[in-house]
Each structure stands twice: as structure tokens, then as C-alpha cells.
Amino acid sequence: MKKPHPNIADNWPAFEHAHVWHPYAGMPASPVPLPVASAQGVRLTLDNGRELVDGMASWWAVIHGYNHPVLNQALRDQLERMAHVMFGGLTHRSAAELAALLVELSPEPLQHVFFCDSGSVAVEVAIKMALQYWQARGEHQRRRLLTVRGGYHGDTFGAMSVCDPVTGMHHLFQGMLPAQLFAPTPDCSKDADWDEERIAELRLLLERHHQELAAVIIEPLVQGAGGMRFYCGAYLRRLRELCSEHNVLLILDEIATGFGRTGSLFACQQAAVDPDIMCLGKALTGGYMSMAATLTTSEVAGAISRAGPFMHGPTFMGNPLACAVACASVRLLLDSPWPTRIKHIEARLRRGLEVCRDLPGVRDVRVFGAIGVVELSEPVDMAWIQPRLVSRGVWLRPFGRLLYTMPPYVIGDEDLDRITRAMTEVVAENADR
Ligand SMILES: *Cc1c(COP(=O)(O)O)cnc(C)c1O
Numbered sequence: 001m002k003k004p005h006p007n008i009a010d011n012w013p014a015f016e017h018a019h020v021w022h023p024y025a026g027m028p029a030s031p032v033p034l035p036v037a038s039a040q041g042v043r044l045t046l047d048n049g050r051e052l053v054d055g056m057a058s059w060w061a062v063i064h065g066y067n068h069p070v071l072n073q074a075l076r077d078q079l080e081r082m083a084h085v086m087f088g089g090l091t092h093r094s095a096a097e098l099a100a101l102l103v104e105l106s107p108e109p110l111q112h113v114f115f116c117d118s119g120s121v122a123v124e125v126a127i128k129m130a131l132q133y134w135q136a137r138g139e140h141q142r143r144r145l146l147t148v149r150g151g152y153h154g155d156t157f158g159a160m161s162v163c164d165p166v167t168g169m170h171h172l173f174q175g176m177l178p179a180q181l182f183a184p185t186p187d188c189s190k191d192a193d194w195d196e197e198r199i200a201e202l203r204l205l206l207e208r209h210h211q212e213l214a215a216v217i218i219e220p221l222v223q224g225a226g227g228m229r230f231y232c233g234a235y236l237r238r239l240r241e242l243c244s245e246h247n248v249l250l251i252l253d254e255i256a257t258g259f260g261r262t263g264s265l266f267a268c269q270q271a272a273v274d275p276d277i278m279c280l281g282k283a284l285t286g287g288y289m290s291m292a293a294t295l296t297t298s299e300v301a302g303a304i305s306r307a308g309p310f311m312h313g314p315t316f317m318g319n320p321l322a323c324a325v326a327c328a329s330v331r332l333l334l335d336s337p338w339p340t341r342i343k344h345i346e347a348r349l350r351r352g353l354e355v356c357r358d359l360p361g362v363r364d365v366r367v368f369g370a371i372g373v374v375e376l377s378e379p380v381d382m383a384w385i386q387p388r389l390v391s392r393g394v395w396l397r398p399f400g401r402l403l404y405t406m407p408p409y410v411i412g413d414e415d416l417d418r419i420t421r422a423m424t425e426v427v428a429e430n431a432d433r
Contacts, residue, residue: 145181237272252277351420389422392425403423
């Protein structure tokens, strides 16, 4: 039986709300998603005309702001040539240009680029690379991964298996997820406080299990969606040494931290650590299109390829539009005074959020690069907090006990202060409830 075409003309948001899934939401989503009509710079304009300063950069991605003329032009130019062409057996100039940029800018040993459609897929590809590498080397028993608690690496099955077991909802998919090894969440805020004890449990796991381990995977310096925690470079450096000692590959997931967010182009560069495999995503296209990349060394690529092909190949791999806008976004970043901007945002976030520290119900305030976090002692009530942020002209999307911002790098002082003021005010109001 043919279903009638739904008439959405007079009220599309009602139809959308009843029929379309949203991230980590039930059907229908609650609170009701806000319809956005357009976006420009750091501002979203809602259907009802209200303007919101975007403190989320659309989940870390929109680093240059919305509707950027340079990015728009790069897309138009590529569109005139071709929107898409299959990557199996064919290639194009934008893919080469993007690969050249990524190889040049990433840590020296990374020489080979696999283009993927999303961050989660970039993590799947990284895991596959590690597994195929050891198979190629005849070490078939190396099939497990080691990671730390509090991590987030994406929503597909391989990626989920290395997310924090609790916040990553492992119990929902029990029996379907490969059982990985977990060390405690890194706990060291400054290199100066480094003490070998801080990595003792991870070291013990490596000593015990290295023969069955393919790789260690970790987010460098910032654990993002798994809890917005920061840790010191000394931890990462020590981890690199331990991986090399035990002959285990190191995968760094720079999907959230890549392209300047923490003050260096890639977070691992602050710690002077070179990974064997690195995942990029989110800000890669300046938030314009879904695209990610997995980079690896000649050692890993060479070993895999001597044994056979690498077994992954998405339909939209190396999409020319995505490659073109990614090239433009990376160049735009490099041509901007981004290190100064990140430092400035960091200082201003620190100043703006410091007052929260003395408010009741606040457990911690932390700032690193263009990331500002207020951790509360109780989970936030989304239905309560969201309209209060919106009424202050700000778009933020808290989760769990965390109210946080990672704004576009182009944000001005007034808009940044509007975000920190809104955060401070709702935290204060929340304490009085
Ligand atoms: C967002 C994120 C991912 C997943 O990327 P998607 O594009 O959402 O699939 C993986 N790792 C980290 C560190 C992330 O922040």
C-alpha cells in the first residue's frame, strides 16, 4: 500500500520532530531541536529570527565561522569541475593537494593518508591498519587494543569498544564489542608534577599483555566527549616510550584536538610525540562537510601492502568537494594568526570562567587552548538549562556534569564574554534552584 506524501508545507518542524532521529536522542527528541534558518560568522539565526552565538563551533568543527567566503568559493570552484568521482581506480587533484598539506603538517613519520567519511570511520580504519600490520608481520595473536578510561573515539563498533566502558554504554552492546584493555584515566595536569606512578597501571598492562596487543589508542592531551579532561604531555611522552619498548603501535586520535584547538596544530606536537597512526576529522573541512583522514608511517603502510591490499574503501572516499574545502580550510588556518588567537581565547576563557569556581555545585573549572569547561557536581538538567542559555543568546550543548565551550577561532571578545557570562549565570541560577 502506498503511503500518502506527508504534507509538511505549513509546519515542517512538527513533521521533523515526529520522524527524524537526532544524536543520542529518543524519538521524538527532547528537548525539541531548534530550527536554524541560516548561519554567519559565529552566529546561528533561528527560524523565529533569534540570533545565537555558537559556543560549540558545531561540535569542534566550524573553526573559521559559518558561511565563510573563502570556503564557499573553494566549494563553488570544485563544484564547477565535479562534485564527486569514485576513488577506486580514479583520482583527482584536490585529493593530492589535501594529502600534501596533511603529510607536510603532521608529525614527520606520517607519510600516507587514507581519506574517510567521518571520525568514527577514521578510527575503524586506524584499528584495521594496526590489525593488518601485525597479520602481515605474521603476529596473528596481536588482536587487542589498550586504551584509557574516559576516552571517546566514535560510535561505530570498533570505535565504541575503546570508548569509556561506562559513558560509552558498553552494557547496551555486551557480547558484540571486542573486549579491550583499559588503564585508568590519565591524571596529571602539569609536566612539572610528573611522577612515574601516574602511568604505573598502564605500564603493567603493557608488560603483561604486549604480546596480544596490536596498538594503544588515546586522545592526546584532551579527552573530549568522554569527559572533557586534560592531561600532561609527560604522560603522552612516557606512553610513546612504553609502546616503542614493547613493540606496540601508538594510535593518536586527534579528531577533536587537530587543527589548532589546543594551541599547537596537533596536540601531540606540544608533547613532541610522533604516533604510528593518527586520526583527523571534525575541523578538517572547517565544519563544511563530513570528512576525516587516517595517516600512517611508511613502516605500517609498507608492511600491510607487501602482504596485500588494505581492506577498506568507502563509496564517497576522497570526495572532491570535501577535499577541496578541507584544503581551503587548512590554508585559511595557516594564513591566519591562529596561535595568537588561541592564546587570547584561552586567557579570556580563564578570566571569564574563573568566577564559577566559587559557585556552589561547581566541582572544577578548567581551560586549555580554545576549550573552556565548568564541571558541576551533579548532571545538568538539559530541559532546564537549554532555554536559559538560549534566552541569553548563546548556543551550548552541555552533557552529563559538563557545561563547556569550544568556540570558532574567529570569535570576538564581546561574543566570547557573552558565552562565559551566560555559563556563569546559568551555573549560579542552577545552584539556587
Ligand atoms: C568526534 C570524535 C570522534 C568521532 O567522529 P565522528 O565524525 O563523530 O564519527 C572520534 N574521536 C574523537 C576524539 C572525537 O572527538
